[in-house]
């Protein structure tokens with residue numbers, strides 16, 4: 293793997309280390325399947341990801357970090373209105389954010405006017421300075437807690453990242469925020485569960501949700517900061533009755549079947565963790581012994597090494 297041990301330790305609070313480790317254990321066929329299942333029209337293809345048009349004026353960047361390419365690592369996207377363009381996520385590296393901004397200008401005629409971070413993890417936030425240029429100063433927005441966590445936990449610190457966040461406009465942690473992009477309103481909904489502070493970015497027409505890391509499609513999620521009962525609440529709240537496009541934090545764009553499979557997978561983990569806790573089994577033992585039922589299909593390909601972390605998260609809440 294192209295991520296070395298020291299780097300892994302420095303980033304162990306991020307999704308990136310988790311992904312890099314997972315990649316080494318994942319069969320090549322699955323790594324490729326991840327990269328090659330677009331639901332929209334691919335308008336740009338790079339070693340680190342594919343930019344897909346998922347609706348009029350909406351594009352999702354589906355990162356493909358399992359190849360070892362770590363420019364972006366997380367998914368993100370672009371939502372365009374008549375007067376404003378929102379870029380979602382700061383990505384792992386500034387050149388990832390700069391790339392997305394360049395694409396936004398090619399596709400919409402505008403550099404992003406707004407940037408939103410869904411949560412603090414390095415692969416979603418660390419490259420945010422890439423949106424700022426001599427001429428362009430988009431409004432960078434996050435919750436206060438996310439800003440605080442980026443600055444505290446994402447080490448080594450970086451002066452340009454701190455500068456990009458210094459004047460960040462704060463999303464309310466309790467009330468939805470509406471971003472008016474001109475003929476298009478994006479609702480920013482404060483949630484939690486993947487971390488202490490997550491937001492989803494939501495459109496009603498088309499029905500489309502950028503879920504951040506509250507939804508992972510095709511890979512077992514990172515529970516390092518998870519609060520499983522809150523995660524469960526958030527995941528249920530994101531599910532819409534009508535036909536909806538769900539852009540996950542990691543993995544291909546999903547619709548109801550993929551989203552429901554993820555919900556079922558989380559349910560299996562909860563059930564097993566509660567049972568183990570009640571039986572007095574340790575989180576490590578229970579996690580190491582855990583398997584997902586074959587009915588959940590491809591999830592069965594995950595390494596067992598990631599289960600204990602999920603069980604530990606449940607045990608933190610159950611004790």
Ligand SMILES: [Zn+2]
Nearest residue numbers: 307413486505
């Ligand atoms: Zn994350």
